[in-house]
Amino acid sequence: MPSAHAPMIRSSVLKAENLSKQVSSPEGPLTIVHGVSFDIAAGESVAIVGASGAGKSTLLALLAGLDLPTTGRVLLAGTDLTQLDEDGRARLRAQRVGFVFQSFHLIPALTALENVMLPLELAGRPDARRSAQETLARVGLKDRTGHYPRQLSGGEQQRVAFARALVNDPFVLIADEPTGNLDERATRGIFQLLREINASGTAVLMATHNLDLVRSSDYRCIEMNHGEVVYDSADAKQKAG
Numbered sequence: 001m002p003s004a005h006a007p008m009i010r011s012s013v014l015k016a017e018n019l020s021k022q023v024s025s026p027e028g029p030l031t032i033v034h035g036v037s038f039d040i041a042a043g044e045s046v047a048i049v050g051a052s053g054a055g056k057s058t059l060l061a062l063l064a065g066l067d068l069p070t071t072g073r074v075l076l077a078g079t080d081l082t083q084l085d086e087d088g089r090a091r092l093r094a095q096r097v098g099f100v101f102q103s104f105h106l107i108p109a110l111t112a113l114e115n116v117m118l119p120l121e122l123a124g125r126p127d128a129r130r131s132a133q134e135t136l137a138r139v140g141l142k143d144r145t146g147h148y149p150r151q152l153s154g155g156e157q158q159r160v161a162f163a164r165a166l167v168n169d170p171f172v173l174i175a176d177e178p179t180g181n182l183d184e185r186a187t188r189g190i191f192q193l194l195r196e197i198n199a200s201g202t203a204v205l206m207a208t209h210n211l212d213l214v215r216s217s218d219y220r221c222i223e224m225n226h227g228e229v230v231y232d233s234a235d236a237k238q239k240a241g
Contacts, residue, residue: 012042013076013077014076014171015074016039016059016062016074017075018036018072018073019062019069019074020072021055021058021059033055034055034228035228036072036224036227036228038222042171042203045195045198045204045218047219047221047222048222048224049208049209049222049223050224051209054226055226056176060099060205062074065089065092066099076171095168098168098202099176100162100173101161101176104160105161112136112144113132117167119168135163135167138163139159140159141160155189159189162190162197173197173205174205175204175206179208179210187210188213
């Protein structure tokens, strides 16, 4: 089913403006993200790549409003996250962003269906069960709704995590190394799922170390090194054009 936001293909859904994040360390101030700026359009698919420690996870947390930058700002669907308090960021994130972690973060005592229903129930949605069932079917788990996480494979658990992130029909899906704990077959399945999600009109922003699959896809590639963006394929295409 096409996403409600599909017609907004050329509008900006997520924008980083001169983002920097500095933290304290025993050796003194440590800059994890430095001067990062880019714009992601609705319906775009973007891969953030780079070595471990390049700042990818910190950048994604800033973009999702899970953390605040030291300098710069993040615009999510036109709203400046840095101007909101923690509750305000959480509300906007619940409405506009789906976030998937490498380690799934499913609740062991809840079934797949109950895990996906949870954010809708917290939001007071009366259609929580129906929407969760539809979203699990969308990610290929129609027949696994009553299974607990321990009864699911790693790839299936990650699909439940994707369903939970998608159930609110977000403008952008942010995934932090979503295939990091999966074997090659499950990894390819998740990449195919991401293509299907993106084809429905949802922007996809993913941090990954799997360069082979990124190169074989049509992802816009943004490379980070020591907290800075050192390459953006969108810029390269503009210069080449």
